[in-house]
Amino acid sequence: MKGVRYYPGFLPLTVLCLVILYAPLIVVMAYSFNGSTSITKWGGFSLRWYVDVFTGPDAGRFGQAAWNSLTIALMAATSATVIATAAALAMVKGGRFRGKGASFALINLPLMVPEIVTAVASLIFFTAIGLTTGYGTILVAHMAFCIPFAFLPIAARLEGIEGSYEQAARDLYATRAQAFRLILLPLLAPGLASGWLLAFIISLDDFIITNFVKGAGMETLPTAIFGSVKQGIKPNIMAISTLMLAVSVLFVTAAYLINRKGQKTP
Amino acid sequence: MKSKMTTAIDIRDVVKTFGEVTALHGVSLGIADNAFFTLLGPSGCGKTTLLRLIAGFEDVTSGEIRLFGESIARLEPNRRPVNTVFQHYALFPHMSVIDNVAFGLKMQGMDLPARTARAGQMLEMVHLSDYADRLPAQLSGGQQQRVALARALAPAPKVLLLDEPLSALDLKLRQAMRVELKQLQEDTGITFIFVTHDQEEALTMSDRIAVMSAGQVQQVGSAQEIYEAPVNLFVADFIGETNLLQVEVHEVREGRATVTLPGGHRFACPSAPVAPGRHALSIRPERVTITPGADLSATVDRVVYLGSDLQVLVRLADGSPFTIRLQNAARTEVPGPGTRIGLHLEEGAARLLAD
Numbered sequence: 130m131k132g133v134r135y136y137p138g139f140l141p142l143t144v145l146c147l148v149i150l151y152a153p154l155i156v157v158m159a160y161s162f163n164g165s166t167s168i169t170k171w172g173g174f175s176l177r178w179y180v181d182v183f184t185g186p187d188a189g190r191f192g193q194a195a196w197n198s199l200t201i202a203l204m205a206a207t208s209a210t211v212i213a214t215a216a217a218l219a220m221v222k223g224g225r226f227r228g229k230g231a232s233f234a235l236i237n238l239p240l241m242v243p244e245i246v247t248a249v250a251s252l253i254f255f256t257a258i259g260l261t262t263g264y265g266t267i268l269v270a271h272m273a274f275c276i277p278f279a280f281l282p283i284a285a286r287l288e289g290i291e292g293s294y295e296q297a298a299r300d301l302y303a304t305r306a307q308a309f310r311l312i313l314l315p316l317l318a319p320g321l322a323s324g325w326l327l328a329f330i331i332s333l334d335d336f337i338i339t340n341f342v343k344g345a346g347m348e349t350l351p352t353a354i355f356g357s358v359k360q361g362i363k364p365n366i367m368a369i370s371t372l373m374l375a376v377s378v379l380f381v382t383a384a385y386l387i388n389r390k391g392q393k394t395p
Numbered sequence: 396m397k398s399k400m401t402t403a404i405d406i407r408d409v410v411k412t413f414g415e416v417t418a419l420h421g422v423s424l425g426i427a428d429n430a431f432f433t434l435l436g437p438s439g440c441g442k443t444t445l446l447r448l449i450a451g452f453e454d455v456t457s458g459e460i461r462l463f464g465e466s467i468a469r470l471e472p473n474r475r476p477v478n479t480v481f482q483h484y485a486l487f488p489h490m491s492v493i494d495n496v497a498f499g500l501k502m503q504g505m506d507l508p509a510r511t512a513r514a515g516q517m518l519e520m521v522h523l524s525d526y527a528d529r530l531p532a533q534l535s536g537g538q539q540q541r542v543a544l545a546r547a548l549a550p551a552p553k554v555l556l557l558d559e560p561l562s563a564l565d566l567k568l569r570q571a572m573r574v575e576l577k578q579l580q581e582d583t584g585i586t587f588i589f590v591t592h593d594q595e596e597a598l599t600m601s602d603r604i605a606v607m608s609a610g611q612v613q614q615v616g617s618a619q620e621i622y623e624a625p626v627n628l629f630v631a632d633f634i635g636e637t638n639l640l641q642v643e644v645h646e647v648r649e650g651r652a653t654v655t656l657p658g659g660h661r662f663a664c665p666s667a668p669v670a671p672g673r674h675a676l677s678i679r680p681e682r683v684t685i686t687p688g689a690d691l692s693a694t695v696d697r698v699v700y701l702g703s704d705l706q707v708l709v710r711l712a713d714g715s716p717f718t719i720r721l722q723n724a725a726r727t728e729v730p731g732p733g734t735r736i737g738l739h740l741e742e743g744a745a746r747l748l749a750d
């Protein structure tokens with residue numbers, strides 16, 4: 130079979146796609162180190178906008194928003210991981226039961242529903258049951274939509290763990306609980322970690338749903354950035370964006386590495 | 396010391412169904428204590444299912460399983476003093492070799508120094524003391540197999556179950572492990588229930604063998620009994636190599652039948668209790684000698700060289716194919732193709748089979 134390089138036109142096309150994908154990100158990252166107040170003219174390398182993020186006039190607002198984002202992401206990712214683990218155990222290790230296919234579809238459906246629909250539906254739901262929108266409703270919404278993201282790596286990992294490990298543990302006098310804690314859980318750990326990290330990033334990054342259910346005066350980092358951009362882009366936004374990008378890359382890399390390591394010694 | 400006749404495992408009328416599929420159709424077996432007992436049969440005949448029922452990984456659909464007289468059919472696997480060596484070993488990949496071996500002892504509540512000492516002894520027994528701190532993935536297949544054995548034997552179970560433990564090893568290692576397993580069984584005095592589809596493996600290691608087919612036990616006996624006195628067509632065909640001929644049966648009396656071969660040769664041989672009519676006759680190839688002037692005549696087709704043996708493919712008077720095995724000794728005279736020879740059936744060569 131011919132290598133990919135033998136297809137004429139493939140290389141320029143690939144380069145074009147990569148440029149379209151990454152050029153904006155590179156511009157934002159580069160200009161976050163701009164020394165001038167302009168967002169288009171280069172005024173020499175400087176860290177002033179990073180200093181501005183933490184000490185400037187908007188520092189308080191962004192600080193609060195970042196804190197909200199972080200705490201919501203931590204709690205949402207953790208609870209989504211617990212729920213997704215229970216679901217994955219039932220789906221993968223629970224043997225055959227009625228409605229298994231339907232359950233699988235139900236768990237993963239949110240990945241396919243347009244986010245704006247989920248956002249509107251969540252707002253209607255919270256209003257209907259009389260919840261005041263705010264920190265709490267953001268948290269509940271995030272817990273819910275993070276579940277499928279946590280579920281996928283956990284279920285995939287669980288599929289790869291043969292039933293004979295648990296049986297061997299039970300055979301060697303372990304109770305069900307001991308077999309789960311001492312054998313299944315450690316073997317599942319890489320899946321749990323990558324599921325949690327993925328859920329965390331998805332929550333940290335969410336804008337549409339958050340924007341609908343956040344209520345007045347409550348901001349997460351993405352909604353705060355959006356609010357700020359509406360009044361014109363200031364260079365400090367580029368610094369915040371670059372910081373968020375760094376956190377995302379860090380987490381995704383961690384998830385990838387953990388999963389790969391897990392695969393080498395199953 | 397227990398008497399040889401103590402029954403370790405008593406299986407009575409065990410039926411196991413998986414939905415529509417019936418894996419076991421009423422199996423009854425008594426397995427003596429201190430024995431190397433083998434379940435032998437082709438793939439899919441229900442060997443693994445029977446082992447899993449004894450271990451407790453599956454529930455019986457109906458029937459009873461007793462361990463030294465006590466019913467265990469409804470006990471959880473961790474409450475049965477029975478350990479398993481899994482087909483693919485199932486060593487815990489995140490634990491060192493010694494932790495794997497000590498796992499059962501830990502679950503039984505043995506303290507750390509005691510279980511470390513005991514696990515160390517077990518590793519010594521399987522010659523793996525130097526590998527205690529490695530992970531299973533860092534061992535060869537043969538070494539993993541020994542760890543699995545040590546792990547299952549460490550808690551001193553009353554019965555050890557082994558599901559085709561040698562099938563993943565290469566031939567040389569497999570042959571060496573046969574001897575070692577048998578030695579281990581004799582040294583520990585633990586009852587081994589060994590599952591295999593390899594009849595040679597079964598014949599070389601077992602005190603007793605249960606031949607299974609299609610979810611049923613066909614025959615239980617020593618290696619010699621099932622080889623030399625198979626009760627039916629399936630057992631004769633499955634164990635070893637044999638010539639199966641359809642013969643006319645005239646009379647069956649006191650375990651002997653008078654039969655006529657397709658070519659017209661008439662003689663008497665040991666028989667299963669069958670009614671006169673047409674039945675299958677088994678003639679073992681190594682119990683036939685080439686004797687000039689013998690009553691049964693044949694024509695040589697081909698001679699196949701097997702190293703220690705020679706296989707002589709011949710045709711009987713009516714043209715039916717027939718195989719003889721000769722030892723490849725210095726004095727063996729090998730007839731050339733086309734030669735007419737006389738065949739002499741030694742005592743025990745032929746046996747009339749039930750269907």
Ligand SMILES: Nc1ncnc2c1ncn2[C@@H]1O[C@H](COP(=O)(O)OP(=O)(O)O)[C@@H](O)[C@H]1O
Nearest residue numbers: 413416417418437438439440441442443444445
């Ligand atoms: N969990 C199961 N579900 C459905 N059918 C099964 C299951 N386990 C075994 N069987 C069926 O039971 C029969 C016996 O299987 P098994 O005991 O594994 O045979 P063996 O070990 O002799 O090869 C086979 O027909 C197999 O398909």
Ligand SMILES: [Mg+2]
Nearest residue numbers: 439442443444
């Ligand atoms: Mg099997």
